[in-house]
Amino acid sequence: MRLKKCILAGGILLSTALLFACGNKAGKEAETSAAVSTDAEKTAETEKNTDAPSEGNKLKIVTTNFPSYDFARAITKEDADVTMLVKPGAETHSFEPSPQDIITIQNADLFIYTGGDSDEWVDGILESIQDKNFHVFKMMDAVNLIEEETVEGMQEEEHDHDHEHADHDHDHEDADHDHDHEDADHDHDHDHDAEEGPEMDEHVWTSPKNAITIVEKLEETLSGLDESHKDSFKANSESYVKELEELDKSFKEVVDSGKRKEIIVADRFPFAYFCKEYGLSYFAAFPGCSTDTQPSAATIAFLTDKVKEDKIPVVFHIEMGNEDMVNAISKDTGAKKLLLNSVHNVTDSDFKAGKTYVDLMKPNVEALKEALN
Secondary structure, rough: OOHHHHHHHHHHHHHHHHHHHHHHHHHHHHOOOOOOOOOOOOOOOOOOOOOOOOOOOEEEEEOOOOOHHHHHHHHHHEEEEEEEOOOOOOOOOOOOOOOOHHHHHHHHHHHEOOOOOOOOOOOHHHHOOOOOOOOOEHHHHOOHHHHOOOOOOOOOOOOOHHHHHHHHHHHHHOOHHHEEEHHHHHHHHHHHHHHHHHOOOOOHHOOHHHHHHHHHHHHHHHHHHHHHHHHHHHHHHHHHHHHHHHHHHHHHHHHEEEEEEEEEEEEEEEEEHHHHOOOOEEEEEEEOOOOOHHEEEEEEEEHEEEEEEEOOOEEEEEOOOOOOHHHHHHHHHOOEEEEEEOOOOHHHHHHHOOOOHHHHHHHHHHHHHHHHH
């Protein structure tokens, strides 16, 4: 993972340097961006000489994933141009920005991202931006974080660290000189691991309580950038927070009246903040940021046995994932298969229909009700 981060950061910095060197020519030749915008035709470059947009111009906001896009859209409505880089329906964990995406970020007034593994490409881009009028909002900085955990039965992902060991041993056999050089790099990587500490869970928005905190802090940032619309931003934020509070209340009522406090997710598990907020225990196939899609026999057996032993009536899967495992466990145990939407991304049809975070989370209330009774 550390090697991957170094390679990715280096690649992004090189791409950025080439973009500046080639100027407009590179911009014209760049592949069309994967960005999806509320006003897709208005992505031309503009001069930003003040912190607030000039009269007649809207704030340009660029976001990475759907939750950040939806929160910004809910606060600003028609008073800002909000662009989402990750296409609807795309896998967010493997997203890497195109040259045009990098330019889109550089031309923004505000860039909103989550942080964590999914956004490990961001640092290289931010280091390249010298514009004092460019602002950043990181969602992971807005809330109290918890560590990403691996619970019993969960299949751990093999790390690049293991592969680096294999490469290191192979080079040792080939040449003593290379061995000495890679030893230094190898020790350097270990130092970084020690400095970085535990990996924090990035899926902060899955708790409606966290979503409320993020929206309120984002509104403060946006009002500071565009004081001419601060009253409408405040009113829009308060209105959306009320919807989030109703959502939170619904989840609390379902959990409080439930017969059990355990859920099983035969998929990746991005719901740590959600479960902590409502006092739920869980078992799942993979950690939230895992790139694995094929479970081991041991993982399938563990979850199947858990469903049977604890008489779990529902097995969950997440949106746009591989449903082979949940189908198999459901068939073997008789448990009902249901979607528990993490709202990490949105389908193209839901995006075009203007669905919000709240719209997509509401069906989870009824799904959870079935799972806990």
